[in-house]
Amino acid sequence: MPVAYTIQPTFAIDDTSLLETDLTTCHLVVLVGKGTFSYAVYTAAMRKFLALKSYSFQPATGAVAELEMIEQVFDADKLLLTAFKEVLLAFDTADNTLVPEMFYGAQLKKDFLHVAHQEKMQEAVLTDTLPELGMVNVYATDKDILGFLRKEFSTDKVVHAHTALLKAYNQDPDIHSPDGTVFIEVQQQKFTLTLYSSGNLLLQQQFTYKSGLDVVYYAVNALRQLQLSEQDVRVKLGGALEEHSQVYQELYKFIPKLSWVQRPDGFSFLAKMQEVPSHHFHNLYALALCV
Template sequence: MTGEPLTLVNYYDRLFDQVLTGQYSLSIRIDPDGLSFSVYSHLVSRYIGIESVLLHQGSAFSSGETAKTLFSDRLKDFLQKHEWILNPFRHVSLIVHSPTYTLIPHALYKPESKAEYLAFAHQYEQTNVVHEQFLNAAEAWLVYAVNNSINEVIEQYFGSARLLHHAGAMIETILPHYRHNELQNPVFVNVRQGSFDIIVLNEGRLRYCNSFSWKANEDLVYYLIFVLDQLALNPENVPVMLSGLLEPDSALFALLQQYIRHVSFMQNPEISKPGISLPVSNDYKFFDLLNPGLCE
């Protein structure tokens, strides 16, 4: 693609006013190929805007340093041309994608050892910046690395924002919704450009979380079936819920239906509230961004 961003989603309620950002909360998600963000009004207690743009063809985060630098330059350019995003907000949360992460139980966590925890689980560039996030719902810490060029953009434009890892944001969104749900061992699959996450709950607690790379549809289905097998979960009766870059009429969804009996798309209760006219067909793509808990 060219250097111009491609708008994928753009919905704003009539109540949205760029001048009144001090009354709103902003949630931003830096994806492997672009940027998505939502605006929450505390005055009316609902979302009044959501937008998603494509900045890079394919996953910039799984490419070389040149691609990552190009992505960060396009990200800067987009932010500078959309100045209202940089206005003062009541609260700003920023979700960043990183395939390099690990989880540590709260009782065992030592902040001074976060780089060691990550090095034990992953090989990563020492120029990357290591961050930590406490997952209150899971009583665990998530340690992750962010590419230096992306981290510089975050510090330059959103230095005071609450920084969240993409898997951490999903866990903090999913667990409160399903902690007291009747579903047994629900499995959540969040699909992105070039990678996807699998999160599994058991009796309202986090049982499993991991991310995988994928290119062909068969890759994703293989890893999912493998994880279910390792956790002794039967594809015939386990509920699998999907979010992210996936369409109901896609070949990937059709393939999943061949191997998983109970597979469906996640539904967000925020969409049912009056406000932004976001089609139901899109709500599962922004499940983590439409979480008022991130606006506190």
């Protein structure tokens, strides 16, 4: 007996400009995470976002279930069948590692990855080059999900979600502070911690959490190991959070310089998007920096 999955759009924004635009001149950026599938329509000519939609899956158990749920999204959302000018796929997986470009060799990419992460069945190992940081992001994603999306969208453009975050964070002048700047991108039961000091990237890592205190522990522990003070560092939060959320409230007790991350620079947004707090969907908007 087949398993029935419940797929529901959790958030959607567009307006009449989407119907009035030739979508074959637009880009589609797609972000795939565990139990989530989000996308945004972006016009490079105007540097403007025209639409955004996010789905969540219940339940999400294994790659096969994830693929079946993504297939159902395609069945339900006809906009995904549009012949866009270009489609960028992004995967938010914990299996990634940053390697200094001077030490990287393509023939060793799996070795670099599997030093930090256990090899998995049906994995595809990919890389993104970040010349502005002198780094190569080596990451793995499910081979079947990758193959399905590449076929459906007829695209070979693929990046890791952390690559886009790094490009967005690189715009922030606060990364040059000698006291340190931390970006925390929070999602359901996981968050990505990225730490800079004096313009240098010191750490980027994804953690799982169950409570706001878990986020505090990982952040403060990372700072102290790198000889930075939680009293002086700037911490910028991204994700679907509010001030009354447990994560924000717990961080606020320990981090005096706590604020929200801002949307990437150089883009315009629909009025409805500007009504949503700037830190929401930051990781999705950041993908336009990889187009």
